[in-house]
Amino acid sequence: MESTRQQKFAGVIQKELAQVFQREGTGFLPDTLVTITMVRVTPDLAIARVFLSFFNITNPTLALNTVTAHAGEIRYKLGMKIRHQVKTVPQLEFYLDDTSEYVQRMDKLFDKISKEPRQPDEE
Structure with missing residues (x-):
C-alpha cells in the first residue's frame, strides 16, 4: 500500500x-x-517505476528499449522541471503497460463467444 506522500510524488x-x-x-x-x-514510487522516493503505453508503433518492445536507452536524458529533463520540489530526482525504470492489448484480446474472445450458436437448455 502506497502512502499519501508516495502517491502525490x-x-x-x-x-x-x-x-x-x-x-x-x-x-x-x-x-x-x-x-x-502509471507511476509507482518506492517508499524512500529513490526509484520511480514508470509504465508506458505506445500508440502508432509496430514494435512496442523496441520503443521501450529506446526510451530506456534515453533514461538518463529523460531523468535530467525531469530534474530540471521538479528541482525546486524535491531533494533528489528518482532513478527511472520504464516498463511496458500492455493493458490495452489485454483488453483487445478479451473483447475479441467475448465477441467470438457471443457469435457462437447457443445450445438449447436441457430440462
Whole structure:
C-alpha cells in the first residue's frame, strides 16, 4: 500500500514526464504517441517505476528499449522541471503497460463467444 506522500510524488512525476514526452519525445520516438499510464514510487522516493503505453508503433518492445536507452536524458529533463520540489530526482525504470492489448484480446474472445450458436437448455 502506497502512502499519501508516495502517491502525490508519483502524480507529480507522471505529470512532468508526460510533458517531457510530449515536447521532446519526438526526438527519439518520431511519430509515436507515448502515454504514461502509471507511476509507482518506492517508499524512500529513490526509484520511480514508470509504465508506458505506445500508440502508432509496430514494435512496442523496441520503443521501450529506446526510451530506456534515453533514461538518463529523460531523468535530467525531469530534474530540471521538479528541482525546486524535491531533494533528489528518482532513478527511472520504464516498463511496458500492455493493458490495452489485454483488453483487445478479451473483447475479441467475448465477441467470438457471443457469435457462437447457443445450445438449447436441457430440462
